[in-house]
Amino acid sequence: MSKRKSNILFQLTGSIACYKACNVVSRLVQEGHDVKTVCSQNALKFIGKSTLEGLTRRAVYTDTFEDRSALEHINLTKWMDLAIVCPATANIINKFAAGIADDYISTIFLACGFNKPYLIAPAMNASMWAHPATKRSVKTLQGWGVKLLGPARGYQACGDTGEGRLLEPEAICKEIEKAL
Numbered sequence: 001m002s003k004r005k006s007n008i009l010f011q012l013t014g015s016i017a018c019y020k021a022c023n024v025v026s027r028l029v030q031e032g033h034d035v036k037t038v039c040s041q042n043a044l045k046f047i048g049k050s051t052l053e054g055l056t057r058r059a060v061y062t063d064t065f066e067d068r069s070a071l072e073h074i075n076l077t078k079w080m081d082l083a084i085v086c087p088a089t090a091n092i093i094n095k096f097a098a099g100i101a102d103d104y105i106s107t108i109f110l111a112c113g114f115n116k117p118y119l120i121a122p123a124m125n126a127s128m129w130a131h132p133a134t135k136r137s138v139k140t141l142q143g144w145g146v147k148l149l150g151p152a153r154g155y156q157a158c159g160d161t162g163e164g165r166l167l168e169p170e171a172i173c174k175e176i177e178k179a180l
């Protein structure tokens with residue numbers, strides 16, 4: 001990994017893979033990057049704010065209206081060198097493609113001008129990944145310049161095997177460094 005310090009906006013949505021994403025956050029911080037995290041309300045059902053606060057030594061953003069200063073969602077798009085959603089749920093992918101901005105992460109997405117790298121690392125059940133709505137949304141996002149990381153094929157939390165697993169933390173970090 002390069003030693004150049006970058007500002008990384010790391011966003012987590014409500015997937016079982018949130019625990020794996022914490023490992024990615026930890027690696028990025030250890031590489032010297034400044035990492036700010038944003039969690040969807042549902043991501044907080046999988047991991048606690050304290051975990052991310054401990055790893056990044058920064059407060060976690062969760063609410064468009066309550067956090068720190070007004071317009072922080074715009075400030076974050078100016079601050080960041082790169083944004084990533086990891087793990088990205090089927091819900092957030094479909095929401096992004098529809099242009100919905102009803103929570104912190106989707107609001108930030110609409111405020112991003114695509115002049116900086118925007119990465120999405122999906123994690124979901126194989127049927128959710130194969131759904132025509134998700135397929136169409138992924139195509140739309142790629143057309144806008146969003147870079148998809150994976151997903152991988154393999155064992156899934158529901159007990160099935162298929163496509164939809166979050167890439168391994170090391171592979172995600174490599175892709176982030178490449179994009180930077």
Ligand SMILES: Cc1cc2nc3c(=O)[nH]c(=O)nc-3n(C[C@H](O)[C@H](O)[C@H](O)COP(=O)(O)O)c2cc1C
Nearest residue numbers: 013014015016040042043089090091092123124125
């Ligand atoms: C135990 C559990 C695991 C889940 N894992 C995933 C997942 O890996 N991927 C996904 O797209 N949705 C998953 N879901 C469903 C999402 O949490 C749900 O669609 C939620 O509305 C997503 O909200 P968010 O995108 O705002 O975080 C899971 C739900 C539960 C209860």
